Amino acid sequence: MLAGYDTLITTIALGAILAYSFHVVLMAGQLSLGQAGFAALGAYVSTLIVPTEPLFGSLSPVLVGIPVGAAVGALAAFGLGLPVLRLRGVFLAIATIAFGEMVRVVITNAEWTNGALGIRVEKWVTVDLAWAVVAVLAYLFWRLGPSRTGRAFAAVREDELAAGSMGVNVVRTRMTSFVASGAIAGVYGVLFAYFFGRIIPAAFDFGLMLDGLVTAVVGGYLVYFGPILGSGFLTAVPEIQESLGLEAGWIHPLVTGLLLLAVIVFLPGGLSSLVTRARRRPRPPEPDLDALAALPPPPETGTALVRLRDLGKDYGAVRAVHGVDLEIASGDILGVIGPNGAGKTTLINMISGLEPPTTGGGDVLGVALGPAGGAHRFAQAGLSRTFQHSKLFDRLSALDNVLVGAHPVTRPTFLRRLLWLPSARRDERRAHALAWAQLRRVGLDDRAGLRPGALSYGDQRRLEIARALAAHPALLILDEPAAGMNHVEAADLAELIRSLADDGITVLLIEHNVRMVLETCTRLVVMNFGEVIAAGEPREVAADPKVVDAYLGTGETGENEYV
Amino acid sequence: MVQQLANGVFAGSIYALFAIGFTLVFGILRHLNLAHAAIFTAGAFAGIELAVRFDLPVWAMFPAVAAIGAVLGVVLERTAFRPLSGRDDEHFAGLISSIAFGGVLIAVLHARYGTEPKSFPQEYFPNRLYEIAGVRVTLTQIVTLALALALMLGLAWLVSSSPMGRAMRAVAENPGAARVLGVNVGLVTAGTYALSSGLGAVAGALLALNLGQAGRGLGASIELIGFAVIILGGLGSLWGAMAAGLVLGLAEALTVHWLDSTWKGMVAFAVLFAVLVLRPRGLFGHVKVREV
Numbered sequence: 001m002l003a004g005y006d007t008l009i010t011t012i013a014l015g016a017i018l019a020y021s022f023h024v025v026l027m028a029g030q031l032s033l034g035q036a037g038f039a040a041l042g043a044y045v046s047t048l049i050v051p052t053e054p055l056f057g058s059l060s061p062v063l064v065g066i067p068v069g070a071a072v073g074a075l076a077a078f079g080l081g082l083p084v085l086r087l088r089g090v091f092l093a094i095a096t097i098a099f100g101e102m103v104r105v106v107i108t109n110a111e112w113t114n115g116a117l118g119i120r121v122e123k124w125v126t127v128d129l130a131w132a133v134v135a136v137l138a139y140l141f142w143r144l145g146p147s148r149t150g151r152a153f154a155a156v157r158e159d160e161l162a163a164g165s166m167g168v169n170v171v172r173t174r175m176t177s178f179v180a181s182g183a184i185a186g187v188y189g190v191l192f193a194y195f196f197g198r199i200i201p202a203a204f205d206f207g208l209m210l211d212g213l214v215t216a217v218v219g220g221y222l223v224y225f226g227p228i229l230g231s232g233f234l235t236a237v238p239e240i241q242e243s244l245g246l247e248a249g250w251i252h253p254l255v256t257g258l259l260l261l262a263v264i265v266f267l268p269g270g271l272s273s274l275v276t277r278a279r280r281r282p283r284p285p286e287p288d289l290d291a292l293a294a295l296p297p298p299p300e301t302g303t304a305l306v307r308l309r310d311l312g313k314d315y316g317a318v319r320a321v322h323g324v325d326l327e328i329a330s331g332d333i334l335g336v337i338g339p340n341g342a343g344k345t346t347l348i349n350m351i352s353g354l355e356p357p358t359t360g361g362g363d364v365l366g367v368a369l370g371p372a373g374g375a376h377r378f379a380q381a382g383l384s385r386t387f388q389h390s391k392l393f394d395r396l397s398a399l400d401n402v403l404v405g406a407h408p409v410t411r412p413t414f415l416r417r418l419l420w421l422p423s424a425r426r427d428e429r430r431a432h433a434l435a436w437a438q439l440r441r442v443g444l445d446d447r448a449g450l451r452p453g454a455l456s457y458g459d460q461r462r463l464e465i466a467r468a469l470a471a472h473p474a475l476l477i478l479d480e481p482a483a484g485m486n487h488v489e490a491a492d493l494a495e496l497i498r499s500l501a502d503d504g505i506t507v508l509l510i511e512h513n514v515r516m517v518l519e520t521c522t523r524l525v526v527m528n529f530g531e532v533i534a535a536g537e538p539r540e541v542a543a544d545p546k547v548v549d550a551y552l553g554t555g556e557t558g559e560n561e562y563v
Numbered sequence: 564m565v566q567q568l569a570n571g572v573f574a575g576s577i578y579a580l581f582a583i584g585f586t587l588v589f590g591i592l593r594h595l596n597l598a599h600a601a602i603f604t605a606g607a608f609a610g611i612e613l614a615v616r617f618d619l620p621v622w623a624m625f626p627a628v629a630a631i632g633a634v635l636g637v638v639l640e641r642t643a644f645r646p647l648s649g650r651d652d653e654h655f656a657g658l659i660s661s662i663a664f665g666g667v668l669i670a671v672l673h674a675r676y677g678t679e680p681k682s683f684p685q686e687y688f689p690n691r692l693y694e695i696a697g698v699r700v701t702l703t704q705i706v707t708l709a710l711a712l713a714l715m716l717g718l719a720w721l722v723s724s725s726p727m728g729r730a731m732r733a734v735a736e737n738p739g740a741a742r743v744l745g746v747n748v749g750l751v752t753a754g755t756y757a758l759s760s761g762l763g764a765v766a767g768a769l770l771a772l773n774l775g776q777a778g779r780g781l782g783a784s785i786e787l788i789g790f791a792v793i794i795l796g797g798l799g800s801l802w803g804a805m806a807a808g809l810v811l812g813l814a815e816a817l818t819v820h821w822l823d824s825t826w827k828g829m830v831a832f833a834v835l836f837a838v839l840v841l842r843p844r845g846l847f848g849h850v851k852v853r854e855v
Binding site for chain 2: 031083084086087089090091093094095097098099101102104105106108109206207210213214217248249250251252253254256257258260261264265268394395
């Protein structure tokens with residue numbers, strides 16, 4: 001029944017492979033569009049170096065070419081990634097497009113590529129082979145999704161800063177997706193060459209890039225089979241049109257364009273969101289006390305976790321933080337208060353590795369403060385934090401948000417999941433147990449399947465705390481956790497913070513709710529104009545006239561209401 | 564050599580005119596509008612049809628093309644960008660929806676004008692040749708340069724000094740605050756697209772007038788150079804785009820002079836690539852720092 005449709009079916013497979021090379025970067029939130037260049041390099045190198053006759057009598061050139069193309073594409077992507085991965089969004093997109101165009105111009109002008117005329121090869125690609133490659137890719141992405149690496153991709157896509165603060169190595173994750181994209185594009189180039197029997201530079205142009213991107217997006221890049229759906233759909237349109245007897249050449253682009261517009265406006269997750277809309281509500285597993293008990297104990301009380309010496313940060317002429325000397329010992333609940341703009345958030349951004357200090361230095365959990373980009377190293381050392389404006393992963397469920405939080409205390413599972421090793425399954429089950437334990441702790445276990453957008457403001461703040469706790473931190477930094485909470489919620493939060501301290505977690509709390517700070521903290525630091533103006537036992541500090549003057553103020557009676 | 568430089572300036576003025584529409588939308592609305600090239604092409608075809616069918620003289624043709632472009636711009640904003648506003652993936656989705664809109668527009672042009680390139684009527688515009696200081700220039704080139712400069716300066720004045728421009732800059736800084744202060748953000752957004760697309764359409768008609776004809780690939784041929792121009796000039800910077808357009812036009816002319824015309828495409832991208840790696844904000848742009 002399928003006889004006569006071989007070409008069509010193979011075209012769908014090729015379209016899906018090209019789309020996978022976009023899928024993998026979109027999954028990690030990278031708008032990288034150099035795939036046409038990687039495909040061209042893969043296609044040309046493999047057609048030029050792989051012998052045209054079957055090796056050992058039976059191994060067809062395309063089978064030899066596929067690994068060659070993958071290697072060439074991956075190498076090219078790595079080489080390109082080194083300079084351009086500093087860029088983001090539109091800038092990354094345009095730099096990679098420029099790369100693709102440069103490759104095309106060079107190939108057109110070079111001697112060894114036979115210029116614009118291109119190269120002829122035998123047609124070795126069969127339906128089976130093309131679909132075998134698609135099946136392998138689909139399998140890889142299916143196993144990737146719910147693995148630790150897959151969650152790292154999603155976290156980087158949703159919010160790089162938060163991902164880094166959860167221990168995800170953002171630079172490496174972006175590079176991994178970039179190199180994988182290059183490898184897949186290289187394979188596509190090889191298959192393209194041996195399917196059409198000819199490669200010309202013009203085949204690897206801007207238009208090819210757009211086709212791949214559109215297919216990946218129409219299919220949906222949040223689900224592993226999106227590229228196959230997208231390619232099937234987009235390839236079917238002209239066929240249906242032909243069978244209806246509509247021959248005019250403009251109908252196909254018109255219909256494709258309108259459908260694409262409709263998909264992007266009405267189905268943000270692509271076609272695959274039609275299939276996956278009915279999501280199961282995640283069921284909480286039985287509490288697994290062993291998993292929690294097996295975690296390393298907190299550092300001994302009194303150990304110095306944070307040592308800062310003369311720490312300072314300037315933004316141009318603005319001195320955000322200046323000359324801060326601070327030590328935080330294990331077991332402390334340290335409150336940091338001060339007026340807006342006093343430098344509190346800048347201080348903790350430096351402590352958590354998000355911003356490099358301009359002067360001074362120090363170490364946090366044994367990691368020296370240094371150049372930016374190392375937030376994940378601090379997280380892996382046992383620091384975890386929340387943000388003043390919540391930075392939850394918007395398109396992940398509450399449970400998945402917390403699972404990302406468990407990144408530093410779990411092991412990579414992707415490769416072992418490919419082989420269905422039981423140990424991968426055990427590790428995933430353990431990660432879930434850790435995540436559920438924290439969801440229960442903040443009282444969100446009945447809302448685990450919801451996305452952050454569907455939670456109330458207070459619940460979002462608590463979800464962020466659960467995510468931070470899943471990392472099993474030695475030091476937890478909370479940046480204005482009670483902001484926007486009513487006093488009942490704030491009291492619950494204070495209760496939670498005290499219970500964390502009982503578990504041996506050291507807490508650094510920035511908060512404007514002074515009563516809550518005084519009730520929970522064992523030490524208090526007051527900042528103003530970037531400097532520490534007072535530090536010590538909370539009640540004493542609150543009575544300090546400098547602090548009253550700078551921040552607390554006096555009540556209607558002229559009395560300090562906090563003493 | 565001097566002749567090549569002069570040609571570079573003329574080509575550059577069209578690049579700049581194409582790119583300022585592009586960069587205007589990005590600078591104010593943070594949208595990368597990939598339908599801009601299609602509107603450019605539509606402007607070229609519209610100009611030719613107005614000349615052929617209605618015998619419209621040049622001085623009336625350009626305003627008419629600008630009006631058609633402006634209408635297309637509003638339609639574009641309504642169908643491809645407004646439905647996405649406020650979504651998590653607004654910017655990314657806008658990229659795709661504008662590709663889709665561009666594809667639809669090109670398909671419509673295909674349906675209306677067929678596959679063959681269309682030409683302006685013979686003798687539509689006097690093909691006079693001047694020689695100034697040893698450089699030969701056609702009247703078309705002079706008009707192109709003058710019109711491009713006038714439009715760019717007009718736009719710069721509009722954005723910096725008119726009430727509409729003030730509202731646009733307010734929206735660029737902070738749409739939410741602008742709305743609270745009584746700026747009609749929807750209107751400004753639509754107006755920005757109308758302006759941008761009007762300029763893009765005129766740029767298309769100008770290029771077609773220079774070439775004498777237009778095909779469906781006209782916009783695609785200039786789109787990538789447009790990227791290079793806006794990055795080189797600094798995304799969102801009008802003056803930067805103008806200067807970068809001229810710089811790239813000159814660079815291309817010099818490559819043709821020294822190397823070969825097949826390497827022409829390389830220059831724009833090599834420059835673009837170098838700028839992105841060394842100075843991502845472009846030569847004239849400035850960066851915004853992300854807040855935690």
